[in-house]
Amino acid sequence: MTATQWQPSELQRTRDAYRRSRARRSWLIALLSSAVFVGALVLSVGTSPGWPRVRESFFDLSLGWQDLPGLLRALWINVQIMLITEVFVLVFAAIIAVVRTLQGPVFFPLRFVAAAYVDIFRGLPLLLVLYLVGLGLPALRLHGAPDSPFVLGVIALTLTYTAYVAEVFRAGIESVHPSQRAAARSLGLTHGQTMRHVVFPQAVRRVLPPLLNDFVSLQKDTSLVSVLGIIDIVLTAENYQSQDFKFVHYVMAGLIFVVMTVPLTRLTDWVARRQGWQGSGGGVV
Amino acid sequence: MSVPQTLAAPLLSVRGLRKSFGKSVVLTDLDLDVPEHTCTVLIGASGSGKSTLLRCLNLLEVVDDGVVELDGQDIADPRVDANAIRSKVGIVFQAFNLFPHLSVLDNVMLAPRRVHRVRRQQAESDAVAMLERVGLSDKARARPDELSGGQQQRVAIARALVNRPRLMLFDEVTSALDPELVGEVLTLIRELKSDGMTMVVATHEMGFAREVADQVCFLDGGRVLEQGPPAQIFGAPQEPRTRQFLARIVAAGRL
């Protein structure tokens, strides 16, 4: 049965016309109130005493335009850090999540260590972890320990984000109904096989939205590695600012981050919507 | 049970109802008349649109086209106050849908107090009376999860009845119950019918349908394919698809 040949009746057309007029009215009210609000905002900012100087410093776009080549080059550092970190995070977080769901008293030490790790690194601010790892690890003068700020930055980011993503994976694993496990075990699959072939694949599909969310978050947190002296996009903007004391360079860096992040957030929304699209159609309730 | 002969307009009259979800057309060109004080039973395969039809009747779904007249008023009109209509049409769901954070008594009292602004004492005595009606006055202070499935469903019925609806809709209300609990709910529905409640019941319980229905409507392909008194539908179905459907029910031992 297709919907192509059907046309709404006269009665339905009047109903739809009424609904449309009501919707139009709501839309106009929304537009008007938004215009009033924005107008008031622009007016109050534009007539403030400090505005001309702020505009010159933050929004001198012709100056900011010149930043682009340098900023984009530096952005490459952020992207590299993000990609490398993300790979390590996914692997380690999956391991920790699985360890935390192991059952049986014999695994208690492992579970304890995993839980402690997650608690500590979700508690520590990322900035502190960067300082501790970035400055502390080289100070130990361990043989063979890395001392490149890039590597130390990746280590710090990995340590922190693994803790968050591990919890996301764990939530996904626990959200898979226990009956799936019962079915797998009744077929003779061991716990490991059940986890690998039945539970984990389902868990990952379920937590794609929060995972992508963390990925977006990581994208932005890469800028914190600048505290270790890595010349990333933020530090580059800082350098420009220290030369002419204008803040438009920060604005440009911010704009670049937003442009980079938007596709990923749209992807996250799309994935989340697709997953929720199982079941009932729309309703008025 | 004979249909009370009345020349008055039916309480509920549906003409040309159409409802689709995206590309999937669930109900098309559906006509139905429900006279007052009668019981109409909807039967049909899963996916035939029984639930969707019920949800259209109490405006939980917006129809794509067609007229739904309740007491002579077209309730599919967008100008109608949907909440007022929903108080006149009670619905009971397959999954009971009791509010788990409230006691049984509070579940039943919620709508009268918050929607109809009935005063606390009055609402409470109405609720208690309704719980007695369904045989659960001793469970007034219990939480839903302390009750069996059959008991929860009876509370759900009480909750719908306390609004004194003109029409009661039952959407597969026993499908989620263990077999030994089904009887107590069906008994209650039987009693409501003999009290004169107008009802539309979607069910798989064919034995019950045969016993309690004034008219049986077989839904197939989004429309009422065949309708008539139970003796005719169950005894001598005209349409081949009706016969096919009933044959499978009989083969499963359900009739």
Add this chain to the structure above:
Amino acid sequence: MTANLSKSIEPMVRANGVHKNFGALTVLKGIDLTVQRGEVMCLVGPSGSGKTTFLRCINHLERVNAGRLYVDGVLVGYEERGNKLHELHPREAAKQRRDIGMVFQHFNLFPHMTALENITEAPIRVKKQPKDKAVANAKRLLDQVGLGEKAKAYPAQLSGGQQQRIAIARALAMDPKLMLFDEPTSALDPELVGEVLDVMKELARGGMTMVVVTHEMGFAREVADQLVFMDDGAVVEMGAPPDVLNSPRELRTKAFLSKVL
């Protein structure tokens, strides 16, 4: 549907005084029963009577707390060393489960795999069967349950009755000697029940030993060799279906049957 009831042959399932509790709640209070090879036993009773728990003890999805349970002469879930019972290592328990197939009320198909993949998963992973052999066998089983053309479909695209038939095929793919059914048709709409019961009847005709927890008295009457009524964790009455259904001896049996028949 009668099978060889010779007492000298080891029964497929033997329960002696099986007890099970969940914390303070005792769910099984000493179950004694025997299922012979090729026999079909139906377990009936009100919800909470312990029938599903007992079924899950047979393949050690639940631990037995006291008493013994044997499948094909082998103690389930434990091994006897000296005079004490030691719980089997999970790997050993998993091995025991290979020969016992289970079908659940809510099908429990793996949603991220096609019908064919659902069926081939265990033979490939657990029995290390080569893929082409597993696939050929799976196709044969799909045909047997009447769903040959649905091999590439995902569970979400199938009706409840179809999913349950695939679940049966999935259990059969491991070539079990015993099949356990936990209310296989309770979650199905009535018009879909028949196709699943037909598959189960075929299986019984073929000589499979089956223990079925069910409310379908028609099925029990037609196919079962033994009907067991359980209530409150104990076997109240058991016997041939016509005897139990038509002339129940115990009051509780009568009360229950009057509500479901």
